[in-house]
Amino acid sequence: MKHTTWILLLLFAVTLSGCRGYRTEKEPIHLNPNFDWQAKVKAQSAPRPVPEGTVAWGNGPISDGNTTRADYLKEDSAYYAGKLDNGSFIPNAPIHVTPEVMKRGQERFNIYCAACHDRVGTGKSQVVARGFLPPPNLSDPRLIAESDGYIFDVASNGIRNMPGYRRQINEADRWAIVVYVRAIQKSRSAQYSELPDSVKAKLQ
Numbered sequence: 601m602k603h604t605t606w607i608l609l610l611l612f613a614v615t616l617s618g619c620r621g622y623r624t625e626k627e628p629i630h631l632n633p634n635f636d637w638q639a640k641v642k643a644q645s646a647p648r649p650v651p652e653g654t655v656a657w658g659n660g661p662i663s664d665g666n667t668t669r670a671d672y673l674k675e676d677s678a679y680y681a682g683k684l685d686n687g688s689f690i691p692n693a694p695i696h697v698t699p700e701v702m703k704r705g706q707e708r709f710n711i712y713c714a715a716c717h718d719r720v721g722t723g724k725s726q727v728v729a730r731g732f733l734p735p736p737n738l739s740d741p742r743l744i745a746e747s748d749g750y751i752f753d754v755a756s757n758g759i760r761n762m763p764g765y766r767r768q769i770n771e772a773d774r775w776a777i778v779v780y781v782r783a784i785q786k787s788r789s790a791q792y793s794e795l796p797d798s799v800k801a802k803l804q
C-alpha cells in the first residue's frame with residue numbers, strides 16, 4: 601500500500617477512537633474566542649436592560665410645555681386624565697381659570713377643534729360641508745350636562761368618529777379648551793335674566 605493510504609487509515613482509526621457512543625461533558629475546543637462570551641446585546645434586542653423600579657420620564661409625547669417630571673409621570677389622574685382614581689369623570693376642570701386661560705382656550709379651540717366643530721361649536725364647518733361626518737352641537741343639553749372631565753376625555757382620546765388630540769395638545773391647553781367650550785355653551789344657552797346690565801341695555 602502507498603503511504604497516503606496508511607496515513608488515511610491511521611487518521612480514520614484516531615477519529616474512531618474519539619467516538620465513545622455518548623456526548624462529551626467537556627466544552628468544545630474554541631480556537632478563536634473573539635468576544636463570544638462577553639456580555640453583549642443581541643441584534644434586535646432592547647438596547648439596554650432597564651434596572652428594576654426605573655421610572656420612565658424624559659421622552660414622553662412631544663407637545664410643547666410637556667417639560668416637568670409630573671408631566672411625564674402623569675400620576676395625578678384628575679389633571680392628566682380628567683378622572684378620579686375610581687375612574688369616574690371629575691365634575692370641574694382642575695385649573696384656575698383666568699382671562700389668559702380663556703384666551704388661550706379660545707385660540708387653541710379655533711386651531712384644533714373649529715375645523716370640524718366650527719368656532720361656535722354648532723358643527724357647521726367647512727370640513728363637514730365637504731363631506732366629513734357632522735359632529736353634534738357642543739351646546740346640546742346632553743353635552744352641557746356632561747362633566748368637564750368627560751369633555752377633556754373626548755378632546756384627549758376622541759370618541760367614535762372623532763380622533764383624539766392628546767399627542768398634539770398638552771394637558772394645560774386641553775383644559776383651557778374645556779373651559780372655553782363651557783364658555784361657548786354658556787354664550788349659546790344664556791337666558792335674558794342672566795345677562796349683565798350693560799348687555800341688557802344694549803339689547804333694549
Ligand code: HEC
Pocket residue numbers: 709712713714715716717727733734735736738743751754755759760761762763765777781
Ligand atoms: C376631524 C374633525 C374633528 C375635530 C378636529 C374635533 N372633533 Fe370633536 N367631534 C367630531 C365628530 C365627527 C364628533 C362626533 C363623533 C361621533 O359621535 O361619532 C365629535 C364629537 C365631539 C364631542 C361630543 C362627544 C359626545 O359625547 O357625543 C365633543 C365634546 C367634542 N367633539 C369636542 C371636541 C374638541 C374639544 C375638539 C378640539 C380639541 C374636537 N372635538 C375636535 C369631529 C371632530
